[in-house]
Amino acid sequence: xxxxxxxxxxxxxxxxxxxxxxxxxxxxxxxxxxxxxxxxxxxxxxxxxxxxxxxxxxxxxxxxxxxxxxxxxxxxxxxxxxxxxxxxxxxxxxxxxxxxxxxxxxxxxxxxxxxxxxxxxxxxxxxxxxxxxxxxxxxxxxxxxxxxxxxxxxxxxxxxxxxxxxxxxxxxxxxxxxxxxxxxxxxxxxxxxxxxxxxxxxxxxxxxxxxxxxxxxxxxxxxxxxxxxxxxxxxxxxxxxxxxxxxxxxxxxxxxxxxxxxxxxxxxxxxxxxxxxxxxxxxxxxxxxxxxxxxxxxxxxxxxxxxxxxxxxxxxxxxxxxxxxxxxxxxxxxxxxxxxxxxxxxxxxxxxxxxxxxxxxxxxxxxxxxxxxxxxxxxxxxxxxxxxxxxxxxxxxxxxxxx
Amino acid sequence: xxxxxxxxxxxxxxxxxxxxxxxxxxxxxxxxxxxxxxxxxxxxxxxxxxxxxxxxxxxxxxxxxxxxxxxxxxxxxxxxxxxxxxxxxxxxxxxxxxxxxxxxxxxxxxxxxxxxxxxxxxxxxxxxxxxxxxxxxxxxxxxxxxxxxxxxxxxxxxxxxxxxxxxxxxxxxxxxxxxxxxxxxxxxxxxxxxxxxxxxxxxxxxxxxxxxxxxxxxxxxxxxxxxxxxxxxxxxxxxxxxxxxxxxxxxxxxxxxxxxxxxxxxxxxxxxxxxxxxxxxxxxxxxxxxxxxxxxxxxxxx
Numbered sequence: 144x145x146x147x148x149x150x151x152x153x154x155x156x157x158x159x160x161x162x163x164x165x166x167x168x169x170x171x172x173x174x175x176x177x178x179x180x181x182x183x184x185x186x187x188x189x190x191x192x193x194x195x196x197x198x199x200x201x202x203x204x205x206x207x208x209x210x211x212x213x214x215x216x217x218x219x220x221x222x223x224x225x226x227x228x229x230x231x232x233x234x235x236x237x238x239x240x241x242x243x244x245x246x247x248x249x250x251x252x253x254x255x256x257x258x259x260x261x262x263x264x265x266x267x268x269x270x271x272x273x274x275x276x277x278x279x280x281x282x283x284x285x286x287x288x289x290x291x292x293x294x295x296x297x298x299x300x301x302x303x304x305x306x307x308x309x310x311x312x313x314x315x316x317x318x319x320x321x322x323x324x325x326x327x328x329x330x331x332x333x334x335x336x337x338x339x340x341x342x343x344x345x346x347x348x349x350x351x352x353x354x355x356x357x358x359x360x361x362x363x364x365x366x367x368x369x370x371x372x373x374x375x376x377x378x379x380x381x382x383x384x385x386x387x388x389x390x391x392x393x394x395x396x397x398x399x400x401x402x403x404x405x406x407x408x409x410x411x412x413x414x415x416x417x418x419x420x421x422x423x424x425x426x427x428x429x430x431x432x433x434x435x436x437x438x439x440x441x442x443x444x445x446x447x448x449x450x451x452x453x454x455x456x457x458x459x460x461x462x463x464x465x466x467x468x469x470x471x472x473x474x475x476x477x478x479x480x481x482x483x484x485x486x487x488x489x490x491x492x493x494x495x496x497x498x499x500x501x502x503x504x505x506x507x508x509x510x511x512x513x514x515x516x517x518x519x520x521x522x523x524x525x526x527x528x529x530x531x532x533x534x535x536x537x538x539x540x541x542x543x544x545x546x
Numbered sequence: 547x548x549x550x551x552x553x554x555x556x557x558x559x560x561x562x563x564x565x566x567x568x569x570x571x572x573x574x575x576x577x578x579x580x581x582x583x584x585x586x587x588x589x590x591x592x593x594x595x596x597x598x599x600x601x602x603x604x605x606x607x608x609x610x611x612x613x614x615x616x617x618x619x620x621x622x623x624x625x626x627x628x629x630x631x632x633x634x635x636x637x638x639x640x641x642x643x644x645x646x647x648x649x650x651x652x653x654x655x656x657x658x659x660x661x662x663x664x665x666x667x668x669x670x671x672x673x674x675x676x677x678x679x680x681x682x683x684x685x686x687x688x689x690x691x692x693x694x695x696x697x698x699x700x701x702x703x704x705x706x707x708x709x710x711x712x713x714x715x716x717x718x719x720x721x722x723x724x725x726x727x728x729x730x731x732x733x734x735x736x737x738x739x740x741x742x743x744x745x746x747x748x749x750x751x752x753x754x755x756x757x758x759x760x761x762x763x764x765x766x767x768x769x770x771x772x773x774x775x776x777x778x779x780x781x782x783x784x785x786x787x788x789x790x791x792x793x794x795x796x797x798x799x800x801x802x803x804x805x806x807x808x809x810x811x812x813x814x815x816x817x818x819x820x821x822x823x824x825x826x827x828x829x830x831x832x833x834x835x836x837x838x839x840x841x842x843x844x845x846x847x848x
Contacts, residue, residue, distance in 0.1 A: 164753075179751055182759070
């Protein structure tokens with residue numbers, strides 16, 4: 144009994160411990176598996192460091208509360224919001240009432256969702272752009288179409304779910320390409336001598352019905368190389384959904400993810416259920432949201448996979464922002480080799496959505512000369528564009544034996 | 547704490563007092579269930595999210611009652627050798643060798659080899675033996691990690707409180723140990739085992755309760771943190787400010803921390819705001835299959 148009562152009495156102190164507790168509870172509400180045990184640890188961690196230094200507090204709480212890499216983003220945003228909340232609250236209490244929209248703390252401006260979550264925007268503060276889009280929506284487009292133009296990064300949770308549905312319904316109308324083989328075809332251009340002879344045997348050689356054949360056609364194999372490094376993390380999950388939709392639409396799709404190393408997720412994506420498939424693939428990836436080493440990853444691909452999966456004129460979709468700080472010589476050699484071993488190399492780059500995008504980064508400039516097609520990919524509309532690109536007539540391609 | 551055996555609490559109020567003494571904050575339901583498990587001599591099955599104090603309950607019980615805590619950590623492939631008993635083969639071999647040298651009698655040796663001396667007792671067996679401190683607290687931790695056969699075996703032990711060692715005979719508990727079984731619910735524990743236990747879902751505590759937990763586990767923390775901050779402000783006042791890098795940020799931050807130490811934020815606002823922000827993150831997490839444990843606990847508090 145005694146300890147209990149003593150502790151109740153000692154409430155006279157500050158409230159920092161309880162605010163830390165509220166922070167943990169907030170994270171818990173967001174789905175972080177942090178029980179009261181974690182709360183105790185967090186408070187002890189705060190006690191152990193100097194709470195008056197921002198980074199100390201940040202990393203102390205981070206060390207205790209973040210258990211997996213993918214929780215880092217969540218923690219980071221929550222931390223930033225939490226401190227902003229404090230400032231807001233203190234501003235309300237202070238003399239300057241009403242000026243509760245304080246400047247955000249440093250760091251990249253929290254994405255739209257973040258600000259949306261902390262305080263729903265008053266309508267008059269909507270930026271001009273947003274208003275325009277809404278007008279458009281009223282006049283011409285269905286909400287779905289507005290969604291198509293929206294950047295994945297700007298979508299709210301509901302919109303993301305909607306986008307996922309749209310992507311799942313996406314089909315790639317890729318034209319089949321002729322193969323070396325023939326199939327029987329009554330209207331075919333070529334005469335099938337063998338079938339003709341066989342057919343003549345039915346009448347003991349009296350009659351020789353002419354059998355024809357034509358080239359068999361087949362959908363070209365598709366190889367997707369998707370960057371899941373930190374700079375792409377906003378997009379990579381949506382791309383996974385895209386790749387899954389494509390995988391389940393047709394055969395011969397091979398998918399690889401890379402950041403600092405190459406991971407083949409083809410098998411994981413074969414699962415019908417998109418959530419299971421995407422879940423399995425992201426578990427298979429070790430370097431999610433890490434650094435980028437495009438060159439070495441492509442080298443791995445060229446070395447281990449390209450002859451297996453690039454046969455028969457495969458199309459390669461390279462999804463990356465091309466920001467690579469590694470040795471560009473390797474990248475140059477490997478992209479060139481990749482380009483030479485596939486039917487068409489299509490680069491999808493989310494950075495292209497910025498109008499002023501100029502290929503200035505070394506990585507981008509290295510890759511560009513070896514690209515057949517360079518496309519933005521940051522919203523559903525652009526994904527649909529890709530569908531169109533993939534189905535373009537093959538005559539525009541550099542000559543290959545297949546076309 | 548207490549070194550002499552202590553009687554089990556005879557009422558709910560006593561149970562509560564016992565837990566409070568061990569600085570364990572429990573809600574009514576848990577106190578009731580715990581008391582019933584004392585009264586009925588039935589094992590207590592605790593399920594709940596990680597870090598909710600399931601294991602801690604057993605530790606608290608052992609500490610406040612002054613009894614031994616026997617912990618059996620379950621894992622995949624847990625077998626009777628690790629859970630119940632094992633023969634100390636190396637010592638047996640040695641004994642045999644020595645006996646050969648000494649020319650001891652065969653029968654006596656055989657008797658001796660499988661005697662108590664060479665028996666390595668594991669938690670389940672130890673729990674059944676009489677203990678000067680009173681029947682121990684047997685903690686079977688994370689039963690969901692063990693495989694089904696072990697669960698079935700446990701069923702037998704927990705219903706009869708006896709274990710048979712073929713070479714020695716049957717060991718029956720004179721007094722039943724206090725059994726606490728915990729599960730993180732990575733899989734469903736078999737119904738037959740559940741039937742023999744008293745079940746309690748250890749929920750995340752509400753804000754008031756969590757505060758109580760903080761106070762109980764870290765007494766005086768508020769004061770210590772305040773002191774830390776005060777010391778920092780003092781240092782700041784003495785420091786040569788012209789040499790402090792990013793002074794503006796330091797000041798903004800420390801004022802925020804001081805604020806934070808003076809006002810307790812409205813938990814509901816924070817919670818609601820954070821949850822709204824993070825619902826998006828959760829959406830992503832679910833999409834990637836790393837869904838954080840969704841709050842599926844039954845009877846969630848408001």
